[in-house]
Amino acid sequence: MDEVKVIEIKKSVFADNEKDADALRLELKDRGVFLLNLMSAPGSGKTTTLVKTINRLKDRIRIAVMEADIDSDVDALRIKEATGVPSIQLHTGGMCHLDAEMTRQGLDGLMTDHLSPDLVVLENVGNLVCPAEFDTGSTANAMILSVPEGDDKPLKYPLMFSVCDLVLINKIDVMPYFDFDMERCKQNIKMRNPNAQVIPISAKTGEGIDAFANWLLNMVTAYKK
Amino acid sequence: MDEVKVIEIKKSVFADNEKDADALRLELKDRGVFLLNLMSAPGSGKTTTLVKTINRLKDRIRIAVMEADIDSDVDALRIKEATGVPSIQLHTGGMCHLDAEMTRQGLDGLMTDHLSPDLVVLENVGNLVCPAEFDTGSTANAMILSVPEGDDKPLKYPLMFSVCDLVLINKIDVMPYFDFDMERCKQNIKMRNPNAQVIPISAKTGEGIDAFANWLLNMVTAYKK
DSSP: OOOOEEEEOOOOOOSOHHHHHHHHHHHHHHHTOEEEEEEESTTSOHHHHHHHHHHHHTTTSOEEEEEEESSOOHHHHHHHHHHOSOEEEEEOTTOSOOOHHHHHHHHHHHSOTTOOOSEEEEEOOSOSSGGGGSOOOOSEEEEEEEGGGOTTHHHHSHHHHHTOSEEEEEOGGGGGGSOOOHHHHHHHHHHHOTTOEEEEOOTTTOTTHHHHHHHHHHHHHHHHO | OOOOEEEEOOOOOOSOHHHHHHHHHHHHHHHTOEEEEEEESTTSOHHHHHHHHHHHHTTTSOEEEEEEESSOOHHHHHHHHHHOSOEEEEEOTTOSOOOHHHHHHHHHHHSOTTOOOSEEEEEOOSOSSGGGGSOOOOSEEEEEEEGGGOTTHHHHSHHHHHTOSEEEEEOGGGGGGSOOOHHHHHHHHHHHOTTOEEEEOOTTTOTTHHHHHHHHHHHHHHHHO
16 A cells, blocks of 8 residues: 655644744745645545546646645545645644644645645645634635535634635535525625635536636646746 | 524633533533533534434423534524524634533523523534534533545544544435445444444434434433433
8 A cells, every 4th residue: 555654743833823824925935836725624525626626737737735634644645646746644633723834844744855846735624613713824725615514604614714715615416415505605605705716516526627727727827927 | 583592602711621521510410401512513414403303302301402603693593493492502702612611601591590401402513623622511422424524534533433422424315425335434433432322314304313312312311310
């Protein structure tokens, strides 16, 4: 069985996360690395979405992935095996989120061997509450809400929706089996964040993945100019 | 439109949550109140499950509900309207979990007017990480894992599964549309917690709700003896 590098993340010592996040953002800009912070509830399909999207983009831009998880290594391994792009696992040791300093620990572990990706995706801990409260230093924030979770989630987890530039609505292939109203969901998201883009997708069937890949490619291209 | 009592929960001042939780548990035992702490990821179906279960039990035992949410009041209102049992909303003000002192604040708000329930259900914040770390003083812990979240969740959120006496596997009506293996899921749960009981349910169709209601009734009856 394949193996991936695992980094045990330590608790941050920095008191001022905002300042630290801004510093990391500047540093990444200097190095031409776009950092996407991808968040969601557990089981919304982050890893499957990433696999499909990376396979569409990996011949056009250099991509690397950091998979944050409390304990297991399955996600980093899956990314590595299914896409071939560099992927490492960050163990948070029970911690429910990553802040900028913890993200930096991951980046330090990732960016060895002269690796210079255009895009690093940070798959954050599956949690709609805590990760929204901590700026990771990312260039952009995206989240996945999946159809089975319900169209009312923007009402219940307001901060998460308000900090994201993009909301992917995943598992639209099972919409017929759930009481999920896409228009109501979009309105709920708009109420929390009028500027958020919304892209409905099915990571399973591939529907909408091109739209997400294009959004990402445009963002990275504009950033590197 | 109906209204429910809303309590703005304040951050705890107690340093020793374990001790405080044990004290609350003793106090509840003295008063004959069974406190069930119900946890899950966002959108797994806690409120729908509660509505169905309470309607099966409310003529046999006195039930009251505390709905913890970051911001909205929709859950407490839904419980009140759909079941008629006393229900209050706890606003955590962004906090990702409840500890024993916060639970006590909720109970103090709930147990006015000579209300003396046999069973209080605390619907915790939708989060598989943080609520598992804080003993609320509950008599028992239960969680819901829903089929769309995947059968691998016990591997990724080990602590949550290890602190629960009961795991409900919800949304079994949509199993044909997801790659979810019930046996593998049960094995994963057993690995984390050999003593956890597992009950597959569909809050939508009602399947398995009788089994959960019976489990709850047996627990409350044994506790009050």
